Amino acid sequence: MQIYVCVKHVPDSAAHITLVDKNHINEKLAFLLNPYDEHAVTEAVRIKDNLPGAEIIAVCLGKDNAEKTLGSALAMGADRGILIVSDENHDSIETAQALKAAIEQDTTNPGLIFTGKESIDAEGMQTMFRIGALLDFPVATNVVKLDIEAGSVIVESELSGGTANTYEMSLPCVIGAGRGLNTPRYPTFPDIVKSKKKPVKKIIFADLNIKPSTAGMSIVELEPLEQTRKPKEITGDAGKVAKKIVKILKDEAKVI
Incomplete structure (x- = not known):
């Protein structure tokens, strides 16, 4: 089975992000493998360990420096990588088209495709559904449990409030x-050294000959987050402080 893991090169959420204009950030900061994609790679490795002959291919759309993110996926256990090189920012429509085209260029019969449930930068949560629609494959997201049984996959998909739905999907x-x-299975130093020898194929986005979509999304404007919360000191004895806290939680925060 060939298992494809679609990964994204994202800014480190712990980094200080600044804007250079109304729809671009200063990219002179740390980038990394999207954290949700770490779970995708780890699960692909678990499945491979139980399926002799399985192969894991990490696929990424991004600039040349996104090869570092593919390197992280390779160190975590992917066997090889595919980098679709583009200097443009692509929406989920074009991203899904590019990932689908690269996978189809690599194989005529993908066994399983993983993504993270979302990326921590755009948080669009659309790419996996668009890939599924383009390939006519069933899709489940926010999967917290997965078992492969006789040519099908049984998953638990977590919903809000801690509940989950169980689905059976064909492969x-x-x-x-x-x-x-x-x-997540974080790599050891030997894993990192071995990953340097694993192949990464580069494909130029324009060479995929993707037809322009009639729909599209673009960034209108980015704005820095401004913290508007103002701390208030609560004074008095313990009993009065407790009553005030309960009143705030009930009347302002509305959590009780």
Whole structure:
């Protein structure tokens, strides 16, 4: 089975992000493998360990420096990588088209496709559904449990409030990995050294000959987050402080 894991090169959420104009950030900061994609790669490795002959291919759309993110996926256990090189920012429509085209260029029969349930930069949560629609594959997202049984996949897809739905899908299918799926398998130093020898194929986005879509999304404007919360000191004895806290939680925060 060939298992494809679609990964994204994203800014480190702990980095200080500044704007250079109304729709671009200063990219002179740390980038990394999208955290939800770490769960996707880890699950792909778990499946491969139980399927002799399986192969994991990490696929990424991004600039040349996104090869570092592919390197992270390779160090975590992917066997090889495909980098679709583009200097443009693509919406989920074009991203899905590019990933689908690269996968089809690599194989005529993908066994399973993983993504993270979302990226921490755009948080669009659309790419996995668009890939599934383009390939006519079933899709489940925010998957927290996965079992492969006799040519089908049984998953638990977590909903809000801690509830989950169970789905059975035929293979091939698309899985959006959630945080509860596993604990990411972080690479050791030998893993990192070995990953340097794993192949990464580069494809120029324009060479995929993707037809322009009649629909599209673009960034209108980015604005820095401004913290508007103002701390208030609560004074008095313990009983009065407790009553004030309960009143705030009830009347202002509305959590009780």
